[in-house]
Amino acid sequence: VPEAGDTFVAVDDLETARKVAEEREASRQHERLQPRRRVTLDNLFQRLGSGESKQLNVIIKADVQGSLEPLVNSLADLGDEEVAAKVVHSGIGAVSQSDVLLADASDAVILAFRVSAEERVREMAAERGIEIAQYDVIYNVTDQLHAALEGMLAPEEREELVGRAEVRQTFRISRYGTIAGCYVTDGAVRRNARVRVTRDGELIHEGNMASLRQEKNDVREVEAGRECGINIQGFNNIEAGDVIECFTTVTVKRTLALKRDRATAGAARASGAPTQQ
Secondary structure (H helix, E strand, C coil): CCCCCCCCCCCCCHHHHHHHHHHHHHHHHHHHHCCCCCCCCCCHHHHHCCCCCCEEEEEEEECCHHHHHHHHHHHHCCCCCCCEEEEEEEEECCECHHHHHHHHHHCEEEEEECCCECHHHHHHHHHHCCCEEEECCHHHHHHHHHHHHHHHCCCEEEEEEEEEEEEEEEEEECCCEEEEEEEEEEEEEECCCEEEEEECCEEEEEEEEEEEEECCEECCEEECCCEEEEEECCCCCCCCCCEEEEEEEEEECCCCCCHHHHHHHHHHHHHCCCCCC
C-alpha cells in the first residue's frame, strides 16, 4: 500500500514496471536488514557527538495552544553557534501517523506534551525507530533538551601546571644522555607528566619525561623544596638555568548557557553593568 510521499512513475510496458518494482523491493529489503540508528535523547551524545550534524530536530505536539507557544519559545532559547535544537513541526493534538512519517524523514524526536499516541501510531514509531518522549511539565522538556545539547558540545582540553623545577647542573651519561640535576621550586614534578623546557623565558622543547630519579632511586614524584634528576626523552640540549615545567592535559565538559542569558550578559556588558558568572 502506498504511503504519503511515495512517487508514481509511468513506464511503457509491464516488464519494465515489474523489473523496477523488484529492484526497489530488493533495496527496501536490504534497508530493513540494516540496523537503524535513529537519534534519541539517550543516544544523542554518541549519535551527534561523533562528527555528525550537531542539530537536534524535534516535533512538538501539545494539548493546547497555551502550552505549545511557551514550549516552542523555550526551545528557541536553547543552543548556540555549535549546537542547536530545531523545531521542524509543531501542532495541537495527539501524535499522529503523519508526525511519525515526518520524524522518520527528518530524523527527529517527537515531544508529546500532555498528549498521547494511539497504539497503532506507537507501533509505527517503534518499527521506524522513532522516539516519542512524553512530558507534563515544560521545565522537564527544556532541562532534558538542554542536557542533551550540552552532551553534543565537544569537550575542552585544558592544560594544568603540575610543578616547576630549575636546572642547577647537567650530567652526561652515555647510556641515558643528559641528566638535569634540578631543584623543584613549585608544586611537584611527576614522571608521567609532559614537560616544557624554557630558557630565558623562551620555549625550547616540549615532550615527555624519560626518567625521574632521587638519590639514585626511580621515583614517581618529587615535591617542592627537594632535588631530583630528570632525563627528558629525545632532548639532551639542556643547560643550567633552564626551567622545566610539568603539566597534564585534562578534558573538561563544557556547559551551555541559554540564549537569553547570553543576550542579557551581552547587554549588561554593553551598558557597563556588572554581570554574574
